[in-house]
Amino acid sequence: MPRLTIAPNLRRHVDCPPLQLDGGTVGEVLRAAWQHSPRLQGYVLDEQGAVRQHVMVFVNGQRIHDRLGLSDAVAPADEVQIFQALTGG
16 A cells, blocks of 8 residues: 655644555545545645645655646555645745
């Protein structure tokens, strides 16, 4: 099962420890995560269901390509990571 981890700066707002979740796409893994931590969805997705502008999702250290449909493939041994991107200067 894919492993989902949330960066500490986001976890301080939503209690979501690392999870092993079923799913063959990023979207399936995230929908499974909402079952464990429903509040996480509002921090990750915007009102249209796309990944928020200042949130980054990675699979095995590679940024996902489909931020709207979340169709990037995830294998059972993969790690999905969610980070809150920092901007400014």
